[in-house]
Amino acid sequence: MVEQFRIHIADEVLDDLRARLLHTRWPDQIPGIGWTQGTELDWLQRLVSYWTHEFDWRIWEQRLNTLDHFTWEGIHFVYKRAASGRGIPIILTHGWPGTFLDYVDMLPMLDDFDVVVPSLPGYGFSPRPPQVGINYRYVAERWHRLMSKLGYSSFGASGYDFGAGVTTILALDHPESVTGIYLTTLESDLTPIVDDADLSDGERSYLSVNRSWDATERGYSAIQSTKPQTIGYGLNDSPAGLAAYMGEKWHSWSDATPPDDFLCATLTLYWITQTITSSMRDYWDNRFYPVDRSYVNTPTAFGVFAHQTVSEGEPPRSYLERVYNIHHWTVFPRGGHFAPVEEPVAVAEDMTTFFRNLR
Template identity: 55%
Template sequence: MSVDPEPFTIAIEDDVLSDLRARLRSTRWPDGAPGAPWSQGTDLAYLRRLTDDWADGFDWRRQEHRLNAYPQFTADIAGTRVHFVHRRSGRPPLLLTHGWPSCFVEMLPLVDRLSDEFDLVVPSLPGYGFSSRPAEVGIDAVHTAGLWLELMSRLGYERFGAIGGDFGAAVTTHLALSAPERVTGILLTTPEMRPALAPDAPALTDAERAYLQHVEHWDATERGYSSIQSTRPQTLGYGLSDSPTGLAAWLIEKWRSWSDSDGDVDRHFGTDFLLTVLTLYWSTNSITSSMRDYYDSRWHSTPLTSTDYVTVPTAVSVFAHEFVPEGEPPREWYARLYNIQQWTVARHGGHFAAVEEPDILAQDIRNHFNRDASPATGS
């Protein structure tokens, strides 16, 4: 049954916050790892400082008030409660989708910079934060793209542009593949989808071969998190759902290593931002459901075929410290799957571009989507 979007206000209950602080203060700590800090995972001294701040210094109510300044809504779509930010300006609409281990707040710096030029819709992925996830397998990027198409129809947008990184890039790609007549263009900050090569595809270039070797090495040395999340998310979820310290250790290590933080993740993002992300995951108990993206993507996703090709105009914004690789990936590799019309490389920024380098990314968005701008059709 379709239900019109309803206004939504974040209001975490006091007893949830009190329980969080009590759990943080009663953490049972392991011994520190020998060797260089962070070489075996999240550094003990750093994590103790962060969780002390989370328990006794962080003002969640202040952050909650800030987040509630953005107009938020929920909509029931095919049995899934979809939470989203929606700011209207009467301008062309853009749909912005985050990834893991992020949430909708990553995209808010773009809302601040672009809300006078575009209508902006920022949904939370199924199972993240205030969006529910169906109790079934197969909730992959194709499924989520279908939810987003219905959401945009519900909001009155027949045609729209789409932006995404990480899982959001996969969802954005499948939006363009499944409904090219509705998607005016896409922009990706982390091209997640690998082209499926036909037997008669042009031979790989030297740059492509080097890139794929780099990816293979990164997978072998850094993708342990993905291996467990794509095989045993439920087992991992018990610990992360019970211990906010464990949750912080699991997530912050990725925010540090995947970003252009030069090792100082607090300075790069700000402690308040990081603790806001952690509090949203904790208070909604959504870490396990978010990790199911990895399981469904590995075992129950819709694979690309060699005939799949994104025909809509595509922009790729490359940020130099994106974790695979450090530097510029070969454009020709992604041109096998996408109709690339804009390719930009920034010297700074990493995996979380919308919050790391929002000014650069906002300008890339303007350049790409203002080419054929037309007024929004949303009511």
């Protein structure tokens, strides 16, 4: 049953958060080292000070409650109908360490669409089922059922990071329903499997850069795909620790780090719902319950942004054409891994162009 949902967090939860921030125990840092060993101390102290003394969750809560929120079988989602009353239906899926907030600024720019923005299981207001195997395919099936419940027999889909993985499997498993997909990142678990001898020089160069990035930057993925519970205790107990862990990703993977107010809203949403540990289980479930890789015949669009740090450098179109039926390819001079947050106008306009042309 689809039920309306309204956000309201108790005062004592927010008071406890502020008290913990005020009593942060700070580690030392080697002078002049910057971000070399992880989140820079000065940057984090400034962000935590803003979170403690200037950020106002109630303003965000009021803004978010102007949107139409619903829940269905444990899934929270925002639902915005097109200005005309019946638009192109589309479901937008965030990644990690994001939330449904990633698409809030884009919503007014998508007037041609009936937009559904769910929270992934284990993120924000969507609890994660107490079981293993909540992988791309599990979520994709839920999304298909949700769109059917809302009355859409055919629809488009878009996403980044884990959202790109869910979107890909949604198209693969339900080609009769998914009219097209728009991706702003390639999900690393779904990259082509290609013999080295069959790669072009450009593809080899791209993969070499990715391997170098993996060697120095993918420690988070190693622990989250093996022992998410262990790291979860500290992150669930210390808001400053949570800010350090998530803030490093936003800083490193963005072309321009989003504003402090947005970062603190995202951090607060993870904190008040206690979902950092459950969100990290995405890595474990998709590692130990992998999905089959197959060619996606559904018309596919890629928005390629300049600083897609998790797949550093511009992926060659030929490489992705080994997996996707690419109809639309746009390279942007700015933006990074969190493109819907960093460049919402560019994403909204390119997405609109793609789906209009499909019609």
